[in-house]
Amino acid sequence: MSTRTRPRAHPDDDTTTYREALREGLREALASDDRVFLMGEDVGRYGGCFGVSLGLLEEFGPDRVRDTPLSESAFVGAGIGAALAGMRPVVEIMTVNFSLLALDQILNNAATLRHMSGGQLGVPLVIRMTTGAGRQLAAQHSHSLEGWYAHIPGLRVLAPATIDDARHVLSAALDDPDPVLLFEHGSLYNAAGTLDPAVQQVDLDRAAVRREGTDVTVVAYGGCVSKALEAAEELAGEGISAEVVDLRTLRPLDDATFVGSVRRTHRAVVVDEGWRSGSLSAEIESRICEQAFFELDAPVERVCSAEVPIPYARRLEEAALPQPAGIAAAARRVVS
Amino acid sequence: MATAHGGTSAGTSQTKRPRRAHGPATPSRTPAAAHDLDLLRRMLLIRRFEERCVELYSAATIRGFVHLYIGEEAVAVGVHQALDEADAVVSTYREHGHALARGIPPEAVMAEMYGRTTGCSHGRGGSMHLFDADRRFYGGNAIVGGGLPLAAGLALADRLRGEPRVTCCFFGDGAFAEGEFHETANLAALWGLPVLFVCENNLYAMGTALAREHAQTDLAMRAASYGMAAWAVDGMDVHAVEKATRGAVESVRAGNGPHFLEMRTYRFRAHSMYDPDRYRPKGEIEEWKRHDPVTGLADGMRAAGLLDAAALEDLEHQVAEEIDHAVRAAERAPEEPAEDLLLHVTGRHEEARA
Numbered sequence: 001m002s003t004r005t006r007p008r009a010h011p012d013d014d015t016t017t018y019r020e021a022l023r024e025g026l027r028e029a030l031a032s033d034d035r036v037f038l039m040g041e042d043v044g045r046y047g048g049c050f051g052v053s054l055g056l057l058e059e060f061g062p063d064r065v066r067d068t069p070l071s072e073s074a075f076v077g078a079g080i081g082a083a084l085a086g087m088r089p090v091v092e093i094m095t096v097n098f099s100l101l102a103l104d105q106i107l108n109n110a111a112t113l114r115h116m117s118g119g120q121l122g123v124p125l126v127i128r129m130t131t132g133a134g135r136q137l138a139a140q141h142s143h144s145l146e147g148w149y150a151h152i153p154g155l156r157v158l159a160p161a162t163i164d165d166a167r168h169v170l171s172a173a174l175d176d177p178d179p180v181l182l183f184e185h186g187s188l189y190n191a192a193g194t195l196d197p198a199v200q201q202v203d204l205d206r207a208a209v210r211r212e213g214t215d216v217t218v219v220a221y222g223g224c225v226s227k228a229l230e231a232a233e234e235l236a237g238e239g240i241s242a243e244v245v246d247l248r249t250l251r252p253l254d255d256a257t258f259v260g261s262v263r264r265t266h267r268a269v270v271v272d273e274g275w276r277s278g279s280l281s282a283e284i285e286s287r288i289c290e291q292a293f294f295e296l297d298a299p300v301e302r303v304c305s306a307e308v309p310i311p312y313a314r315r316l317e318e319a320a321l322p323q324p325a326g327i328a329a330a331a332r333r334v335v336s
Numbered sequence: 337m338a339t340a341h342g343g344t345s346a347g348t349s350q351t352k353r354p355r356r357a358h359g360p361a362t363p364s365r366t367p368a369a370a371h372d373l374d375l376l377r378r379m380l381l382i383r384r385f386e387e388r389c390v391e392l393y394s395a396a397t398i399r400g401f402v403h404l405y406i407g408e409e410a411v412a413v414g415v416h417q418a419l420d421e422a423d424a425v426v427s428t429y430r431e432h433g434h435a436l437a438r439g440i441p442p443e444a445v446m447a448e449m450y451g452r453t454t455g456c457s458h459g460r461g462g463s464m465h466l467f468d469a470d471r472r473f474y475g476g477n478a479i480v481g482g483g484l485p486l487a488a489g490l491a492l493a494d495r496l497r498g499e500p501r502v503t504c505c506f507f508g509d510g511a512f513a514e515g516e517f518h519e520t521a522n523l524a525a526l527w528g529l530p531v532l533f534v535c536e537n538n539l540y541a542m543g544t545a546l547a548r549e550h551a552q553t554d555l556a557m558r559a560a561s562y563g564m565a566a567w568a569v570d571g572m573d574v575h576a577v578e579k580a581t582r583g584a585v586e587s588v589r590a591g592n593g594p595h596f597l598e599m600r601t602y603r604f605r606a607h608s609m610y611d612p613d614r615y616r617p618k619g620e621i622e623e624w625k626r627h628d629p630v631t632g633l634a635d636g637m638r639a640a641g642l643l644d645a646a647a648l649e650d651l652e653h654q655v656a657e658e659i660d661h662a663v664r665a666a667e668r669a670p671e672e673p674a675e676d677l678l679l680h681v682t683g684r685h686e687e688a689r690a
């Protein structure tokens with residue numbers, strides 16, 4: 001993986017942004033399967049509120065890149081209905097905060113219909129949305145609620161953290177016979193790197209070890225992976241070797257990879273941009289304790305968002321979120 | 337009661353659905369007479385099926401929330417006369433009538449109430465979640481209004497593939513107050529989707545009377561404000577329901593976008609088996625029972641010389657046998673083994689097990 005995080009893509013070099021990688025995945029899906037269509041608020045003429053679908057309307061027309069009214073429940077539910085009828089809809093919700101207006105459809109229909117119908121009705125639907133903070137958008141545009149969705153049986157929850165994952169996540173999601181939620185961290189869209197042309201697909205069922213290490217395992221996902229890598233770099237300077245595991249899939253969790261890593265390092269730090277109380281980080285810590293308690297040399301540490309609605313002011317927002325310094329500090333505590 | 341008896345012509349008596357042979361001789365064998373007898377048989381089946389559900393519920397044989405459709409049978413039966421096998425149906429938790437009218441065998445519905453493996457949802461759904469993928473019956477939704485967006489999506493898929501199919505969704509006057517109805521109506525009208533909205537206005541959302549839940553109680557008029565054709569129908573008159581639905585379905589199929597029918601009907605029983613039914617004025621139920629859709633049709637047929645006591649008795653007998661058979665089959669059917677608990681959560685688990 002040759003991704004480097006940079007503020008902007010340079011149009012004249014061979015780097016690709018996370019945004020462009022997602023768009024390339026969408027373009028490929030639309031071009032290769034008639035059943036695929038994209039729908040959501042401003043995905044067409046506007047080009048997607050984060051610019052992911054820019055240009056796709058011109059390429060594929062308004063039937064397949066479909067602007068919807070501001071009706072999260074209706075268009076997510078319509079995606080479910082179309083999936084029931086054999087289509088492969090990709091629905092974009094601007095941010096996870098607004099997905100709550102469609103939560104009924106996602107939980108009570110998409111996740112549930114297969115079971116309630118005794119296996120007769122699958123919902124092969126992909127829902128994309130932004131998550132996370134870091135852009136001073138204040139509370140109603142900044143929350144990280146993917147852990148809530150990871151609570152729900154019947155859903156698959158993915159959080160691509162790298163350019164390659166962003167490029168290939170959609171084909172993996174569309175292959176799934178069940179509803180898949182894709183969480184795109186808002187601060188990653190401009191992240192740029194070089195796509196590895198040798199990679200034609202990614203195994204999103206497996207967590208990925210992004211950096212190998214021997215002293216402590218740092219488990220992270222989505223927008224926190226690069227922060228964990230930054231912390232690992234800082235720790236390396238102090239002679240602490242941190243292994244960084246990127247979960248990629250928040251449901252179902254790939255316990256084997258992160259528990260396996262902890263068995264080697266005997267120490268763990270879990271990073272989660274969600275709030276600590278009742279969070280995904282709690283689940284991960286619990287699984288580590290259930291499966292590798294006697295291999296642990298120290299209690300597991302967690303680095304989460306402060307228990308506060310994400311504030312606007314830059315200094316406060318930074319203080320509310322997991323940061324490399326906090327991750328490094330937690331790692332130092334567990335290795336000491 | 338919004339409209340007078342709609343009447344039926346010989347031309348509307350041919351449905352595409354295969355019929356069971358009728359045993360008893362009918363006093364008249366004209367197509368219209370045969371059609372009426374068929375309507376009566378379908379409504380009776382729903383009525384008697386649910387009366388049996390009451391007995392089974394009182395005996396604690398079936399459990400859960402059970403919402404009866406008694407009094408509203410003309411809507412399900414009349415609407416289904418106008419639908420094809422290829423059309424889709426989206427229903428609610430009060431869906432025994434819709435499911436039976438759609439042609440889901442009574443055995444499969446009854447077995448579902450028993451939670452048995454032969455139930456139409458393999459015991460996962462119960463009374464409120466009946467499904468039949470082959471018959472394009474998409475539930476069985478117990479979130480008020482929750483099925484409506486699905487109808488828009490099913491219709492959108494048909495539209496994108498150029499299929500001349502209609503998606504019919506049933507919902508109540510209570511659901512009309514939910515955002516999901518309004519979002520879906522707007523979406524369907526905006527995109528010209530082939531959706532038939534069938535609002536079963538039985539005047540109550542649980543215990544809340546229409547006028548206590550809606551600032552404007554003329555629902556068809558409000559639906560029309562979305563730019564779709566909408567009208568109110570006497571939902572106690574199966575002929576009126578059939579006629580209105582045929583007209584609406586034809587127009588939807590012709591590409592005129594969604595249509596809305598407000599079926600003015602009434603439930604004779606409580607909201608659910610748990611409901612002590614304290615909110616309706618005295619005498620109101622009795623008043624509405626004078627418009628009973630089942631006896632109303634039978635009386636009309638008798639007056640026209642299309643039905644006599646012997647024929648009605650025969651019909652009752654056939655229906656009772658069909659239900660007895662369903663109950664016996666459900667009683668004998670195996671329960672889903674607990675080892676299969678986690679089946680049907682995701683498709684991938686199923687592959688892993690297979």
Ligand SMILES: Cc1ncc(C[n+]2csc(CCOP(=O)(O)OP(=O)(O)O)c2C)c(N)n1
Pocket residue numbers: 430478479480481507508509510511512536538540541542607
């Ligand atoms: C979203 C939601 N809110 C509340 C309920 C509880 N509830 C079940 S049925 C019902 C009344 C619905 O009335 P209506 O839509 O008129 O249908 P009817 O029962 O009369 O057929 C209510 C409030 C529910 N199931 N779902």
